[in-house]
Amino acid sequence: MFDFTREELIDMLPIIAATAVAVIGWVVTYFHSWYFDRKASKLDRVNRQLRELYGPLYARLMAADSAWEAFWSKHRPAHGANSYFGAPVSEEEKATWRTWMTNVFEPNNAQMEELIVQNLDLLETDRIPKAFVDALAHIAAYKAILAEWRNSDFTNHVSVNNWPGTELMKVVKPEYEKLRARQKKLLGS
Numbered sequence: 001m002f003d004f005t006r007e008e009l010i011d012m013l014p015i016i017a018a019t020a021v022a023v024i025g026w027v028v029t030y031f032h033s034w035y036f037d038r039k040a041s042k043l044d045r046v047n048r049q050l051r052e053l054y055g056p057l058y059a060r061l062m063a064a065d066s067a068w069e070a071f072w073s074k075h076r077p078a079h080g081a082n083s084y085f086g087a088p089v090s091e092e093e094k095a096t097w098r099t100w101m102t103n104v105f106e107p108n109n110a111q112m113e114e115l116i117v118q119n120l121d122l123l124e125t126d127r128i129p130k131a132f133v134d135a136l137a138h139i140a141a142y143k144a145i146l147a148e149w150r151n152s153d154f155t156n157h158v159s160v161n162n163w164p165g166t167e168l169m170k171v172v173k174p175e176y177e178k179l180r181a182r183q184k185k186l187l188g189s
Contacts, residue, residue, distance in 0.1 A: 043186040045122075046179050053119040054176040060112050061169055067104050068165075075100070085158055097157055098149055106139075106146060109163075113139045124175050131167035138163050 004012070072084075075096050079087035084097060116132050123129075141159040148156060 039186060043183065046183045046186060049122045049124070050176070050179050050183060053115060053122040054172060054179055057112060057115050057168075058172050058176040060108055060115070061165065061172055064105070064108050064112075064165060065169075067100075067108065071100050071104070094154060094157055098154070101142070101157075102146065102149065106142060109135075109139045109142070124178075129171045131164045131171045134161060134164040135168055137161055 075093070077084060077087070077089045077093045079089065081087045084093075089097070113136060116136060120128065138159050138161050141161060145156050145159065148154070
């Protein structure tokens with residue numbers, strides 16, 4: 001097919017070698033860039049998940065638990081039941097509850113609601129966890145109660161569903177820890 005003399009082949013050898021080196025260099029550069037771009041993309045997503053959803057949500061859940069423990073240790077109702085409204089409470093105890101709910105629990109819950117709703121695209125799963133749905137329902141139901149309180153109607157003091165703190169922690173803490181481990185691995189730490 002191609003009839004080259006030995007001298008012609010020797011003359012073409014530098015061109016063939018240069019072309020082969022260039023092609024190999026391009027292939028290595030391409031795959032190197034592809035690998036590191038992919039790794040950078042994964043790291044960026046993990047960083048966003050930690051910074052915009054799981055990190056702040058985990059911190060808020062821990063703050064909510066700490067605030068609840070502080071509230072409970074100082075303001076546990078005289079009835080001694082295991083829940084604040086587990087038995088009848090005094091008007092003073094109801095007023096204390098309203099103060100804490102309005103100024104401590106609800107603002108924290110509102111921020112958790114925003115974190116969840118604004119960052120659903122950062123979830124690790126394809127489905128919204130039931131604990132997230134229950135938390136959003138609890139927060140939404142309390143909005144009606146808070147509106148009643150602003151109108152000086154103190155008939156209701158609790159949501160139609162309980163705060164799913166334990167369930168939320170079972171979802172958020174493992175995801176946070178898994179993402180931190182993935183982040184460290186991607187960073188090569």
